[in-house]
Amino acid sequence: SQQGEEDPQALSIQEGENATMNCSYKTSINNLQWYRQNSGRGLVHLILIRSNEREKHSGRLRVTLDTSKKSSSLLITASRAADTASYFCATDETGTASKLTFGTGTRLQVTL
């Protein structure tokens, strides 16, 4: 079963706007990761945040983690058409470090 549920399922914005995607999960975790998947391609790792971290940045990406609410958010600032993709969160439950469970994904469409 899927650990993470993502919200929204689909998001359409214009280039230059910010995009925020949310992920909720069910159990205690070691880490949470975000991946991107372009249509017809494999997943590409974006960022990993550990359970004792609250916020992490990487370029135009900002990830937050609230373990008390079992939720995470991914913010993409100043979006570009090339950011059009599906975005997935993935968690590894406490005690199963290498086994990832992926969320349902958010489909992001960035238009010119």
Added chain:
Amino acid sequence: DAGVIQSPRHEVTEMGQEVTLRCKPISGHDYLFWYRQTMMRGLELLIYFNNNVPIDDSGMPEDRFSAKMPNASFSTLKIQPSEPRDSAVYFCASTAGAVNEQYFGPGTRLTVT
């Protein structure tokens, strides 16, 4: 590095036939994962290996599915006999160490008619 390599990229087969999917992980990576992605069920972990040893195969849907990793540079996922509901994109991924980003291959799109 060429990344994770999967073959074939596309496979179309008839129900009842045997299907073998292949994966070459990134050199030096000690974990290998097989996933299946469908619209209905999303991305599911089927099985993963550590140092060529299967660690968790609880995601393998049924006995028709089997996976092997005879050495550090090669793994196969076999479906015998195949059924239309096996149609999906199958991904292989690898990583170095237990808690790290996973590197995905381009996937094999399997269609069973």
